[in-house]
Amino acid sequence: MNDVVSYADVRRWKPEQLDAVHQQLGNRRDDLVNLQDELDASRNPDGWNGDAAQRSAEQHRELVERMRSLVAEVATVRAAVATAADEVTAIKRRVEMADREAEGHGFQITEEGGVRDVKPPENVPAGEAEQVRAQRIRVRDDLVDEIEKILDQAEATDAALAEALDAADEDEVRAGAGTTLASAAKTEDLTALADSAGQPPHNTAKANAAWWKSLSDEQRSALRENPPPWLGNRDGIPAVVRDEANRANFDKTRSQLRDERNRLAQGGISEDEQAEADQLDAKLKDLDAVEDTIARDNRQLLVLDASGERVKTAVAVGDVDTADHVSVFTPGFTTTAADSLKGADAETQNLVAESQREMMRAGKDGEVAGVFWLGYEAPQTDETADVTGDSVVSSESAKEGGEKLNEFYKGINSSRDTDPHLTAIGHSYGSTTTGYALQGGGHGVDDAIIYGSPGVGTNDIEDLHVPEGHTYRLEAKDDFVADLSRFGGDPSHMDGFTDLSTEKSDEGAQVTGHSDYLHPDTTSQHNIASVVGGVPENAVEGKTDGVGDALSYVPHQVQEGASAVHDWGSDRIADVKDLFS
Template structure:
């Protein structure tokens, strides 16, 4: 597609053709009704019986089915032409808008898309000091419009070619074929259900024109924004809408609470806590917590892009329960290396700010590793709060149901990253902290995750006894746990783990224990028996200090994410 072709295109012929096919479908439908009334109904009431009658009735029924199938196929041609008209018209409008803006800013666009301008400040046609920046922006818009038109051309051509082939070879007269074609056309207007295979979702998304994709985002942002297999840019657009709607809803609920009741009430001579205040405060605190998370997301999304703050993409958002959010630092569909960070206990919408900061730090660390190696590869780190995490150490973090309930969600998300990526992901890592390692471990054990590396930070156990049970090469399983990390106190509660710990403790008291230890969700990931590659830590670091400036774990994480040797 070139500028002149798209700019000068007159799509009235598409509308005319669409109208003609509508007329044809209507007329054809009338013929089918006439056939039913004049032939089929009369034959059925003719009292004609016998072998010949049976053959005739069977053939007439087949012909009726063929006529109905043909009518459906004609209608599908009309729908394809309508989609073509809308798709091309939208691309043309985007192109004309870009060209008009170029003219307004005194930029000259050549037929091949090249842009020139007058740099002389004394000239009447001087384009201004920002001409180069504007030229880059407009050039990108022109390219996007041409790409949009090409995409519409390819998708609609494929649909029309299929229908034309059906018409020429007779398969369009088959009821089953017509039913399948109708279902495929209807699917273009229906968002796949949550949990659909991300590769199928990506195929569906690619079958839409850009204009259809745009309408899906506007009309179904809650579904599109959280659907694995939809590209990151589209999910981000949908979730920007979800974010604002969620903010409005949370604010409405806060306003609806009204002023705080009195904290206490007098019962006779005693002052007692006011149950109404207790209820009000619980609701107010939870809504305020969500609003804090929303504000943090807005602030990060709107931050000026620099080395410390790469562009971000909101890949998931809702305020259900404690709220969920998935935020990518850099575009995971185009980055060479992609890492998914799964936080643990306490993870929710309201705590998202600290988790985003960790993703920023991991991108910086990976960039440092690449820079030292002379590698220009790019990195995306995704904060995945896409599950209901436990909110308390006791009793919730002792319950593995949170990890079990997250398995399908995490698996689908990781498969989706591969489905939407431009080509093959260079190095794919899943990195988790605290209970997040249990969530990741369960998903890897039961579902398998399509990753190259797994990094387990401060793990209370992963549900497996050995690194090899995570279904990837144990040499690419990494673990870190500081000596001062209180996670080491999360003692096993299962009989097998308690027995192993007791035996090792007895051995240790006699001077020959080997340190094999089990925590609440499985074997400690940093003991030799687990078989992971153990990362360096600050021995005095606490449970949340692995991302601190003085932590040797952070640069190690960066090297793993960047695909560089860990031990240097």
């Protein structure tokens, strides 16, 4: 950036380059902070005394302080770069709008920021000439005023970033309180900015999004640099911020679990404590799986929650903040991060790639992101007997998970300036959870896909609040779960679903059973990818009926009849109340 910012400079600014620098600085900061163990190990050994020991200790203290200063400088510059990236993005948007406005009225904004009349209107009636001239003068003056404001904002952005760079270069940045490298990043200025942001008044996607958008760029940057533990799990916060916050909180989450596990182990684990110890061990394995998964390229960690009985998580492939198409897949029975995340992440990556190919095949551009959402505790085998609680035969886990999933859907839309094409996908018990999430309404889901579904919690497709004709169902041969009709009836008998084929076709192989719907090079994967990519016309329609569907028809009809009776009774009660009102 130059001392004097010109309009030509602003046109050439690229916020994505600042985003890349922000990421690189984050990696550098993490590398520095991760040297803490080596610094600790290099302290004087116990029992070493004398002049040499004293000089060694002093040199170690100086080294620690230099390292802490460096961490503070990187944190300060990184926050300033994040602020500048946001500002440059806003400035570029203003430049594009000004250029469009100028072109639409026959003007051109020059590289120097002047306004040139390049295409005055022709054949203007004599009686309207003065009015047209006055109008063009107003447009020109408005453009000149906007250009001045753009350049003022650009100058301020340039100066703020330069100030942070100069402060770091002149060693004017003071490390945060404490003795560790991590605490050094919490400088007084960044801490004050983060504290001034406060918290959202309510933990809803709408409130979180409104709070985040109300903050200044400086406050947002300070929060990103030193995120509070709760920030990463708040629906409505941008995905990139959630990812950074959850990654920053990851080691602390694991340390807390390890400390709790070590506490239990002291003096031996009693029979009563063994279940708690086993649960902690399982959570640590869950975190290992999450860590391995987010180490892969192009991943976003959108949920990290170690409370409750199992770790909850959500990992995206792609950029949820910018993708044109976003899918959210919810799994079902027996799913855990430790046992399921690696395979699920691979399926998500394949689905994103296949969706991209289907778009290209249809001659459409755009980016796709896919989320594996395990933000609820899916029922497990050892809970089957708990028929009124967490059992797979109970709807309780699906209802609780559905409330969280509904907010997650809302958060994707509310965190962005433009809504993506959003597809909800649910498999097995996860389709039931998806069904309850959709029944919550207000979710912004454009398409919904269920497969291997024991029911979506209702027998009326309108309850899902998905646009008509945009709800899809797949059922493979020999998938007995899809015929259970456990939750709201068998979807294969519900009006309004579009049935997509799982049979062999020109688009892929057949799938059978309950678990292979997303297997590569199958008709079912092709169909799901076509919907996710916004090209459902590429999908192969078809329905696989078996003995189970015939058997499930009767209980489905019974549930539909019961629902109709309930609706009729509600209407009659309302009529009676009206008579006495």
